[in-house]
Amino acid sequence: MTSHPRRLRLQPHWRSLRQLRLLSSCLVLLLAAALHAQSGAQSGAQSGSLPDATDSTAAATTDGPLQQSHDFSRPKLIGNDAILRMHAAGLGDDVLVQTITMQPGHYDVNPDDLIELRKQGLSDKVIEAMQQHSAVASGLSTRPVPTAAPKFTAQAAGIDEIGVYYKGKTGEWIPLHTERVVFKQGGAVKSVLTHGLINKDMNGHLDGPKSTLVLPTGVEILIYAPAGTSAEEYQFLRFIEKSTWREFRVETGGVFHSETGSDRNQVDFHPVKIGPQLYTFTVPVDIIKGEYGVLPPGSSNVKGIEGSGKIFTFSIAE
Numbered sequence: 001m002t003s004h005p006r007r008l009r010l011q012p013h014w015r016s017l018r019q020l021r022l023l024s025s026c027l028v029l030l031l032a033a034a035l036h037a038q039s040g041a042q043s044g045a046q047s048g049s050l051p052d053a054t055d056s057t058a059a060a061t062t063d064g065p066l067q068q069s070h071d072f073s074r075p076k077l078i079g080n081d082a083i084l085r086m087h088a089a090g091l092g093d094d095v096l097v098q099t100i101t102m103q104p105g106h107y108d109v110n111p112d113d114l115i116e117l118r119k120q121g122l123s124d125k126v127i128e129a130m131q132q133h134s135a136v137a138s139g140l141s142t143r144p145v146p147t148a149a150p151k152f153t154a155q156a157a158g159i160d161e162i163g164v165y166y167k168g169k170t171g172e173w174i175p176l177h178t179e180r181v182v183f184k185q186g187g188a189v190k191s192v193l194t195h196g197l198i199n200k201d202m203n204g205h206l207d208g209p210k211s212t213l214v215l216p217t218g219v220e221i222l223i224y225a226p227a228g229t230s231a232e233e234y235q236f237l238r239f240i241e242k243s244t245w246r247e248f249r250v251e252t253g254g255v256f257h258s259e260t261g262s263d264r265n266q267v268d269f270h271p272v273k274i275g276p277q278l279y280t281f282t283v284p285v286d287i288i289k290g291e292y293g294v295l296p297p298g299s300s301n302v303k304g305i306e307g308s309g310k311i312f313t314f315s316i317a318e
Contacts, residue, residue: 078105080113083130084120093125100129107134111157112171114274115220124273154224154278164234164294164312167220176221176294176312177213179206183250183308204295204311206239206246211291211313218285221294224277231271231279233297237311238267238290246291267292289316 078099086096100107107130117127157173159165165173182205223231239246248265267287271279283292294312 076104078103080108080117080130083107083122083126084117087120087122087126093123096122096126097129100126100133105133107131109134111173111222111274111278115272115280118272118274127274154275157222157275157278159222159224159278162224162226164296165222165224166215166314167222173222176314177211178310179211179293179313181206181293181295181309181311202250204237204248204250206293206311206313207244209241209244209246209291211293211315213314214317215283215314217283217287217316217318219283221281221283223271223279223281223294225279227277229297231273231281234271235295236267236269236281237265237293237295238288239293240265241291248293250295283316287316289318291315 082105083096083100086099109127109131114127117130154160159173163178164176166176168174184203184205223234225231225234235250237248239248269281271281273279292314296310296312298309
């Protein structure tokens with residue numbers, strides 16, 4: 001019975017120890033929470049305010065897939081190939097011209113490109129719009145060139161005077177050989193015997209059996225025509241070859257009329273306009289070898305017993 005009073009005295013002391021330990025644990029937790037909150041506030045002050053959960057900007061940067069960035073400061077330019085594809089798809093000239101006028105683009109409009117565009121079937125209206133819209137030579141332009149921009153001219157092609165040219169192996173335009181042609185009237189006897197019902201013939205005469213310029217078949221010819229004339233007024237002729245000269249008929253006498261032109265010696269050709277006063281055509285690859293010439297307009301209209309002019313000549317030896 002002597003041990004019971006000692007137990008009663010120790011029990012209150014044990015409870016106080018437990019309470020102190022519990023209190024100290026709470027104080028430690030409270031202190032840690034306070035320190036954590038203070039550290040978070042300092043970090044937020046240094047990096048700026050944290051985004052709210054309802055902030056659309058924050059949601060855009062954290063939610064959903066990443067969006068691809070597009071650079072609209074340099075729009076894609078359309079060019080010759082795009083216009084040709086649109087033409088091949090059957091789009092009309094008005095649509096093509098509107099596209100060229102309204103869309104950023106860069107078009108190659110040097111002489112060879114113009115020839116190729118015309119061969120692909122583009123109209124003069126579309127080609128002219130491409131010329132007006134073409135970028136300036138000194139730099140790339142993403143905006144349409146004003147309509148007052150200079151058009152393609154003979155000087156731009158390196159051609160400095162009216163005449164007929166052929167394309168060399170390196171792509172440059174070279175003048176055709178020029179010869180003097182003498183026009184003579186023939187058939188005076190038959191004209192007198194028929195009392196003028198049969199008119200005299202007009203023949204062109206060139207000295208020498210051959211031209212000094214030899215060209216291959218398939219060569220491109222360029223005509224720089226005088227203002228007010230067109231390439232259709234020129235004549236592409238095949239000469240009659242003699243031992244020491246060449247000749248061609250430019251006016252054939254008839255019983256009741258005379259046929260101006262050279263049906264007897266004329267070669268069919270189809271010039272294509274590529275610019276102001278500029279036309280091109282290609283010598284057929286299957287043309288007969290021989291002596292040829294391009295006669296400017298007006299040369300065969302010389303009347304009288306004898307007159308002279310000039311003609312552009314070349315030989316096909318293949």
